[in-house]
Amino acid sequence: MDNHLKHKKEENKEGEKPVQDKKAEEVKTVLLKEPEFKELKAQAEKADDAQDKMLRLQADFENSRKRLEKERQEFVKFANEGIILELLGVLDDLERVVELAQSGHQDLSAFLKGVEMILAHLYEMLKKNGVKAIEAEGKIFDPNYHEALMQAENPAFPEHTVIEELQKGYLLHDRVIRTAKVKVSKAKAGEKEEKKINDNSRDEKTGNGNID
16 A cells, blocks of 8 residues: 555656746736726837837938948949040040041141140149149259159259159149159269368367268
């Protein structure tokens, strides 16, 4: 009999569900007063409305982002349209000058006048778009604006002065987009040695050392 009871208890023990599962299945009923229930219901409706607004705003933001990105791409794609139209005008002028040369026209002055008109058109177009030439010849050499390709002695210019412009440099507004290629003056070897001697002589008189 004891064995039978023991076996029965083990069956009951195995058949029982854990206490935690029972608690999980329990549904608690909470009693609320009518005003409290209405307040909770109103708050739930407000939360639903707020969520709907947030989803709509998120969708609007995403649509705006896509539209702005498309507009940006279009702007980048056609940003140079105005400049290209002006260049097409220059191209027309060049084609006319080439046709003039190919036709065997002997009027050199007319040919030169056509080239000058093209240059004037180009200069005006560059100026309108903020491009201007860097001043070089006769200016003191400045590595920010000039690139020295050659040096030469020239008594008509002080040392480190641009004596010849080999290629024009240009600014786009205030930014250097191409430095001017220049020839720069240098002092004669004898003058440099004489200057060094004079400097040393002055230093000896004043007691100051001078190292070149």
